[in-house]
Amino acid sequence: MIVFDVGNTDTVVGFFEGENLRHKFRIRSLKSENSVFFEYRILNFMLEHNIEKSSIKKAVISSVVPLLTPFFTSFCEKFLKLRALVVAPSKSHVLKINIDMPEELGSDLFLNALSAYTEHKTDCLVVDFGTALTFTLVDGQGVIQGVSIVPGLNTALKSLFSATSLLPEVRIEKPKSVVGKNTLHSIQSGIYFGYESLVRGLVQKIREEFGRELKVLATGGLSGTITELQNIFVDIQPDLTLKGMYYYGQTH
Ligand SMILES: Nc1ncnc2c1ncn2[C@@H]1O[C@H](COP(=O)(O)OP(=O)(O)O)[C@@H](O)[C@H]1O
Numbered sequence: 234m235i236v237f238d239v240g241n242t243d244t245v246v247g248f249f250e251g252e253n254l255r256h257k258f259r260i261r262s263l264k265s266e267n268s269v270f271f272e273y274r275i276l277n278f279m280l281e282h283n284i285e286k287s288s289i290k291k292a293v294i295s296s297v298v299p300l301l302t303p304f305f306t307s308f309c310e311k312f313l314k315l316r317a318l319v320v321a322p323s324k325s326h327v328l329k330i331n332i333d334m335p336e337e338l339g340s341d342l343f344l345n346a347l348s349a350y351t352e353h354k355t356d357c358l359v360v361d362f363g364t365a366l367t368f369t370l371v372d373g374q375g376v377i378q379g380v381s382i383v384p385g386l387n388t389a390l391k392s393l394f395s396a397t398s399l400l401p402e403v404r405i406e407k408p409k410s411v412v413g414k415n416t417l418h419s420i421q422s423g424i425y426f427g428y429e430s431l432v433r434g435l436v437q438k439i440r441e442e443f444g445r446e447l448k449v450l451a452t453g454g455l456s457g458t459i460t461e462l463q464n465i466f467v468d469i470q471p472d473l474t475l476k477g478m479y480y481y482g483q484t485h
């Protein structure tokens with residue numbers, strides 16, 4: 234099975250053999266590119282890793298960037314002779330979606346919930362550190378109860394850089410102290426410790442509102458960045474969304 238997780242920053246392509254994720258790689262989700270850019274990257278990766286086209290029997294696509302979706306559906310048709318399954322949360326019979334407009338829910342958030350529910354069958358909160366930082370609540374009955382969305386760490390950093398004249402773009406790193414003595418450390422402190430507090434605080438508030446204990450899972454490209462947060466997560470699973478696509482492919 235081949236899976237495509239088209240996110241706002243990166244598209245992650247994964248190859249499953251049975252339930253095992255054998256290979257994965259990232260392509261920038263560049264809206265300025267054409268289909269050849271994506272085709273070339275994927276075919277090249279397959280060639281380098283000896284992945285035979287004929288060994289791929291199923292394709293699943295999750296996309297939160299509608300403009301890019303056709304590149305991946307047509308890749309599957311053109312090169313793999315497969316009609317890809319495009320994840321549609323509101324049509325799922327595995328999870329129920331208790332939000333105002335189920336068709337509005339991002340498919341990546343749905344897949345995170347699907348993975349959490351399939352693997353834990355208990356009340357879970359999935360924190361995804363991507364372009365957006367998202368908190369998705371799925372209960373032990375398989376009902377998605379809602380989401381909180383914040384700008385992701387890099388997104389906040391980039392918007393600070395682009396909205397100001399004097400502030401530089403910096404790398405997200407833990408600075409020596411919370412109170413910075415130079416512009417670099419001041420920004421690093423605000424992002425690093427600020428987001429630590431934000432995640433802790435929001436998780437606590439969601440727990441209080443939900444009224445029961447929750448398993449908190451982390452995923453997304455930046456899930457390991459703030460090491461101080463590790464103790465609030467039961468598990469950091471970088472491949473949670475990809476595994477969700479595998480479960481989706483098995484059940485839809
Ligand atoms: N292997 C990696 N390890 C750590 N961080 C990564 C890795 N790959 C990408 N990132 C960072 O994670 C962010 C993208 O996270 P991701 O979850 O892929 O977001 P999205 O789904 O919104 O595209 C980017 O800022 C990128 O630099």
Ligand SMILES: CC(C)(COP(=O)(O)O)[C@@H](O)C(=O)NCCC(=O)O
Binds near residue numbers: 337338339341363
């Ligand atoms: C919240 C998101 C922007 C997260 O995207 P990502 O950070 O994974 O690129 C995406 O899931 C999305 O566009 N969702 C639609 C709105 C919603 O889920 O309510």
Ligand SMILES: [K+]
Binds near residue numbers: 341
């Ligand atoms: K994502």
